[in-house]
Amino acid sequence: MPKLYFKYGAMGSSKSAQALMTKFNYEEKGYSVGLMKPAVDDRDGADIVKSRVGLIGKGIVITPDMNLSEWFERNHYDVLIVDEAQFLSAQQIEQLKQIAIHEVPVLCFGLKSDFRTVMFEGSKRLFEIADSLTEIKSVCKCGRKAEVNARVIDGRMVLEGAQIDIGGNDKYIGVCYGCWLEYKRQAEEGL
Structure with missing residues (x-):
């Protein structure tokens, strides 16, 4: 049964690396994977998903006005993986949930909150409606x-x-x- 997953962690917790490794694992088993990311994260190029450890992949750009349900009807994949999901709107998260309910697994990776400890809109909605929440842990310089x-x-x-x-x-x-x-x-x- 398809689900909506949210895998979150602090900066440096290897979220993008895990998204890219997950994509590789699905593709190795013959699944078609839609790797996506919001347009606002254009530091390496709007369509590039890049991890700090050097893994890199070309992704599908999610614009702020993009209806993901309509997009999915035209572009079917066996699995969707969304990096930097915190930057999506609550409405786009709702659309991903609908895709997960009726179609395919949707795995979202991203931050829980900003530099002031305030949740991002996309993260907040994921915490409210995701079927699975998994923290990707990393370590502070003090060891905690x-x-x-x-x-x-x-x-x-x-x-x-x-x-x-x-x-x-x-x-x-x-x-x-x-x-x-x-x-x-x-x-x-x-x-």
């Missing part, structure tokens, strides 16, 4: 589980700015909540 995406500019954590500011290791680090609180205190005190 990284769960917050700290935005860093010139080596200092920032607390203000747009929710979406595309970047990788150049702008974000995955940290535990305790370290994030300490970074937050330092930022608020101007240290």
